[in-house]
Amino acid sequence: MKQQAGWGMWQRVKGLLALLRSHHEDVPPHLRKPVIRRRGRTTELQFARGVGQSRMLAAEPDRLLIDYTRTMMGALLLVPRPSRIGMVGLGGGSQAKFCYRHLPEADVEVMENNPHVIALRKRFRVPDDDARFRIVPGDAARLLQERCGRYDLLLVDGYDETGIPEALSTQRFYDDCRDSLATNGALAINLYCKDPQPHIEKLRRSFGKTRVAVVEEIRQSNRVAFAWVGTPAVDEVPALSPAGCVELAAEFVRLRGLGRRSRG
Numbered sequence: 001m002k003q004q005a006g007w008g009m010w011q012r013v014k015g016l017l018a019l020l021r022s023h024h025e026d027v028p029p030h031l032r033k034p035v036i037r038r039r040g041r042t043t044e045l046q047f048a049r050g051v052g053q054s055r056m057l058a059a060e061p062d063r064l065l066i067d068y069t070r071t072m073m074g075a076l077l078l079v080p081r082p083s084r085i086g087m088v089g090l091g092g093g094s095q096a097k098f099c100y101r102h103l104p105e106a107d108v109e110v111m112e113n114n115p116h117v118i119a120l121r122k123r124f125r126v127p128d129d130d131a132r133f134r135i136v137p138g139d140a141a142r143l144l145q146e147r148c149g150r151y152d153l154l155l156v157d158g159y160d161e162t163g164i165p166e167a168l169s170t171q172r173f174y175d176d177c178r179d180s181l182a183t184n185g186a187l188a189i190n191l192y193c194k195d196p197q198p199h200i201e202k203l204r205r206s207f208g209k210t211r212v213a214v215v216e217e218i219r220q221s222n223r224v225a226f227a228w229v230g231t232p233a234v235d236e237v238p239a240l241s242p243a244g245c246v247e248l249a250a251e252f253v254r255l256r257g258l259g260r261r262s263r264g
Contacts, residue, residue: 005088032161033116036123043124045092045117048159054092054124061125062097064213064247068222069094071215072155073248074248074255078186078228080236082106086138086180088116088168089158093126099134107132109193110150111140114160141167144176152182156189174199174206177227191223195234203227213258226258 045054090112207227
């Protein structure tokens with residue numbers, strides 16, 4: 001009898017798990033709830049498949065812990081003094097917090113289409129909206145079409161549990177990224193996918209072959225693509241706070257060839 005009771009309980013548990021999986025699969029990827037994991041002194045934002053999307057050190061919430069996030073900030077070699085920064089994808093807000101703290105003259109606008117991610121902003125110490133920082137809920141693929149010429153710097157790191165969403169993978173999207181840039185503006189995009197080549201080819205069609213550079217991460221499978229319009233001000237020193245300069249010093253040395261390449 002005990003074995004039968006145990007078997008019956010297990011069947012009910014299996015049925016409940018199947019129901020939960022079915023419900024999860026019925027929810028569009030961009031509306032699925034992320035998972036928060038604590039690992040020692042860090043807090044991670046993950047989606048259902050367990051891939052970390054963002055990581056925060058409790059004692060230093062503005063620090064860029066993941067390699068590719070620092071690489072993306074190498075775009076400051078192309079746009080040393082951005083007055084308007086756009087971001088696609090909030091995640092745990094690593095780059096948003098960094099820019100807000102270390103580029104005090106810049107206006108920062110973040111586009112995020114997952115309300116569950118936005119709801120975690122306080123958990124990840126993302127600043128409240130104010131005169132120079134805001135989170136805009138909605139589909140970045142649509143929002144960018146309304147922001148022609150707005151940004152000096154655009155950082156694209158939009159993911160869900162399936163990877164790079166289809167809406168952020170089209171030729172139209174990359175064209176809109178280009179059109180959203182002000183004169184002499186620059187784009188940095190995280191390409192974490194099995195085959196980045198289609199994305200790179202679309203970037204080249206949008207910006208031109210000589211205005212796209214791709215950097216592979218040494219310790220990760222990410223690639224960061226940079227693209228630019230006009231003539232970047234590569235001889236200027238980035239307008240970072242002293243602490244921000246220290247944090248990115250190694251990246252600026254590693255990426256120093258990026259500025260030379262942008263001059264053609």
